[in-house]
Amino acid sequence: MDPTRLREMLEAVARGERTVGEALGELEHLPFRDLGFAQVDHHRLLRQGFPEVVLGIGKSGEQIAAILVELARSGANLLATRVDPGKFEIVRAALPGARYHVAARAVVVEQQPIVVTGRGTVIVVCAGTSDLPVADEAALTAELGGSKVVRINDVGVAGIHRLLARREELVRASVIVAVAGMEGALPSVVAGLVRCPVIAVPTSIGYGASFGGIAALLGMLSSCAAGVTVVNIDNGFGAGYAAALMNRIVDAGEGAG
Secondary structure, rough: OOOOHHHHHHHHOOOOOOOOHHHHHOOOOEEEEEOOOOEEOOOOHHOOOOOEEEEEEOHHHHHHHHHHHHHHHHOOOOEOOOHHHHHHHHHHHHHHOOOEOOOOOOOOEEOOOOOOEEEEEEEEOOOHHHHHHHHHHHHHHOOOOOEEEEOOOOOHHHHHHHOOOOHHHHHOOOOOEEHHHHHOOOHHHHHHOOOOOEEEEEEEOOHHHHHHHHHHHHHHHHOOOOOOEEEOOOOOOHHHHHHHHEHHHHHHOOOOO
C-alpha cells in the first residue's frame, strides 16, 4: 500500500469517516499475498519506499502478469525487468496501462505521476552503444525511484575527448552510474573527475578475453579511483535503484520510532 493512501485511510478512521472493519479489510493482504507460485510482498512499498520489482527471467508471461496485477492493488508505479516482448503481450492483456520499454527490456505500469524526490541529478553514462540496454535499465529505474536523470551515451575511453567534453555536466551530478564493458575503464576515469559517488556497472559486452563481463567487473573492483562502488554484471536495475536511494531527500520523520 502506498504510504499516502495508508495515512489517509488511518486519518479517515480517526475522524470516524471509515469503520475499523473497512480498514481491516483493506489491510488484510498488506504484508504479502500467496499466489502459490509467488509470495507477493505488499509491505515493501511502506518499508523501502518502492514496490517489489519483478524479475522477468525464468517466469512465464502469465506469472509476470499475475504478480503485477496483485502489486497494482497498491496504486503505486510498478516495474518488471528483463521481460521478453512476447511475455509483455500477456502482461498488457491483463494490465492495459502497461508500457514496454524496448531498449531497457522492461515493463512499467504507471498508476500515478512520478514525483521527483531526489536532491539533485543522477547521470547515467555509458561507454558504447552496445552498453545501452543496461544503461537504459539503470536510467528507467532511477527515474521511477524519483530522480531526475540525464543520459550521456557512447563516451568510452577509446575516444576520451568525448567524455571530457561533458565534464561540466558530470561535476554537477549528485550520483553517477557508469556503464562499460570491454576492460571497464570508464568508471575509474569518471570518478577521477568528480566528487560524487560513482556506481560502476560492468556489462557482458566484449571479445573472448572479456569473459562475458568478468574482465570489466574485476577492473572496476580494482579501480584506483576513490568513491567507486560496483554492482554485478549487466545489473542496470541494481545500479539505478542504488542511485535513486543515494539521491533521495529523506524526510526527517522517516524511519523514526
